[in-house]
Amino acid sequence: MRRFAKDNALSLFFLLLFALALAGQSVAGNAAYNERQRAEGGAAVSWPEYVTSSEFAVDVAENWQSEYLQFLLFIMATVWWVQRGSPESKKPGDEGPESDEQQKVGRHADPDSPAWAKATGLRQTLYGNSLGTVMGLVFLLSWLAQSVAGQASRNSERLARLQDPVSWGEYVTSADFWNRTLQNWQSEFLAVLSMVVLSIYLRQRGSPESKPVGTPHGATDVEG
Numbered sequence: 001m002r003r004f005a006k007d008n009a010l011s012l013f014f015l016l017l018f019a020l021a022l023a024g025q026s027v028a029g030n031a032a033y034n035e036r037q038r039a040e041g042g043a044a045v046s047w048p049e050y051v052t053s054s055e056f057a058v059d060v061a062e063n064w065q066s067e068y069l070q071f072l073l074f075i076m077a078t079v080w081w082v083q084r085g086s087p088e089s090k091k092p093g094d095e096g097p098e099s100d101e102q103q104k105v106g107r108h109a110d111p112d113s114p115a116w117a118k119a120t121g122l123r124q125t126l127y128g129n130s131l132g133t134v135m136g137l138v139f140l141l142s143w144l145a146q147s148v149a150g151q152a153s154r155n156s157e158r159l160a161r162l163q164d165p166v167s168w169g170e171y172v173t174s175a176d177f178w179n180r181t182l183q184n185w186q187s188e189f190l191a192v193l194s195m196v197v198l199s200i201y202l203r204q205r206g207s208p209e210s211k212p213v214g215t216p217h218g219a220t221d222v223e224g
Helices: 002-007 009-039 047-051 054-080 122-128 130-160 168-172 175-201
Strands: none
Touching: 002 009, 009 047, 009 054, 047 054, 054 130, 054 175, 122 130, 130 168, 130 175, 168 175
């Protein structure tokens, strides 16, 4: 058990942070929702009612889809585009999906390479693009969940004001939906830009996300 915890400490650390943050969001969100309900003359809801509501679902899905979009775009962009001096980038001249020999697939695979990397044809293609594919699917599903939960939440508000409900199509083309969505997207894109550029000139000793402290600023694809 101790060995498992040590070998998976990074994953377990962020899993714990995720669980704590999600729990904290649910408690704080429930309190904020009930404050609005009381201010508008509505009834407060319990924590179980809140975490199973469209109000909570839309906030969670909205954050998830923006995070997975960030990683999807970063994964795909770094295949073809480079940033000289950044450890987050391949070296200039290495753009593209690389050769089978460089990727160790097919007849170039190592004895301990994954089975699908040793395969040819469709299986190799699927496995060779599996990370981007899964990230893309999670993004699309999260975006769909956000749109459906957001529509339900918006219609609950409209019905409380004796207004007609809106269709899914009307909601996903509304200013409210894109205002919420683009607020998240712009912050994710800025975070990636900051990581790519700041890692050229700044260092974090011991981190694989940083170049070694004494590495020249112009060195690319070098990790500590």
